[in-house]
Amino acid sequence: MRLVIAQCSVDYAGRLAAHLPTARRLLIVKADGSVLVHSDGGSYKPLNWMSPPCTLREEEQGDGYLWTVTNKAGEQLVITIEEVFHDTAHDLGIDPGLQKDGVESHLQELLAEQIETLGKGWRLIRREYPTPIGPVDILCRDAEGATVAVEIKRRGEIDGVEQLTRYLDLLNRDPLLAPVRGVFAAQEIKPQARVLATDRGISCAILDYEVLRGMDDPSTRLF
Amino acid sequence: MRLVIAQCSVDYAGRLAAHLPTARRLLIVKADGSVLVHSDGGSYKPLNWMSPPCTLREEEQGDGYLWTVTNKAGEQLVITIEEVFHDTAHDLGIDPGLQKDGVESHLQELLAEQIETLGKGWRLIRREYPTPIGPVDILCRDAEGATVAVEIKRRGEIDGVEQLTRYLDLLNRDPLLAPVRGVFAAQEIKPQARVLATDRGISCAILDYEVLRGMDDPSTRLF
């Protein structure tokens, strides 16, 4: 990894065109040839960048340098460097990578394993039940044998209710499944989403991730 | 901006939990206190980070250091540093910011100017036709004089079909306009969106930005 602090201007031409007027910035060149241009603020997103795979061509231009980064699609990032204040290279090796815990897929796995969280005597039909407009998170049967479609979100907003409504419309056309009712399950459900769900006869369930995980086998936990 | 190359492990606890085993990495501390953890590969997204506003507390721990970055919501990024290989600070000043060109609103302007792209004899009523639930991108009449509502997206996904459906429901209550049919126009339409649109009697149109722009470019006109 190479770190350069330089006075530079940047132009990107690819899926769109973008220009950065001259200023002092951090340029990162990673081992795979990718380049990031960072300012001293904003968030984690660089001002401009080129994703790998790509190649960096470096040439002198006047008192400074011209960097041209090109990828396979022909997109170009052109960095005009007027002055270099810092330039170091470091060998980092390969990163072991990130372990995450608490995302939506975990909620879905845990709830599928413990479907009776939603009601006593409920049984799982399957996770990711396929339909032409996308998979239903969980399809199951309640104690009376009626079909239930469950939509799971980390944060329950209005989009999720719309999504579940579409699935219900579709599933209810299948005589083998109909009538199908819906459950909207999330760690947190926004008031607007709850109102819309209730209005459409969809019930809401709040999921407690800690409780679901606590009931799960500790040996399968990430940490 | 401070650049540190260090052997470190990282833990994030906030909206989710994440852990990075020990490895040699780049740590960036920006002027606003935000911290980025980058490896020597991947893409522009850091392995882990804390967005501003946040505060960094630095303390010695054994032979190394313990960094604790905390934001207002109580989320924490904890970096355990075993060994520091590089540590420099640089004054960058304020960045003038990015200028973008060639984005999506052009698509609407171009299609409105060339509404016959959708069908011979079609005439524009107006762009951004106002309704109580937001403006319809384009309202026009086909060769037979029937009203058509057009929703334009760069990437046609299911949300866009939902949006157009809401407009159609509303517009069809207006006796001066009804019956109104819908056209879903995008540079690219996802299969699921196409299925839903077709199911609702909405037709789909693929827009070619280059062709639309080419037709509009005075230099390429015949007269």
Added chain:
DNA sequence: TGATATATCTCGAGT
């Protein structure tokens, strides 16, 4: 490889 859903999405505009 292509399609799809998620994201600690980020970022900006408008209300």
Added chain:
DNA sequence: ACTCGAGGTATATCA
């Protein structure tokens, strides 16, 4: 402050 929509979205998963 909040919502809504777009993004050079990126990223992972699954067919």
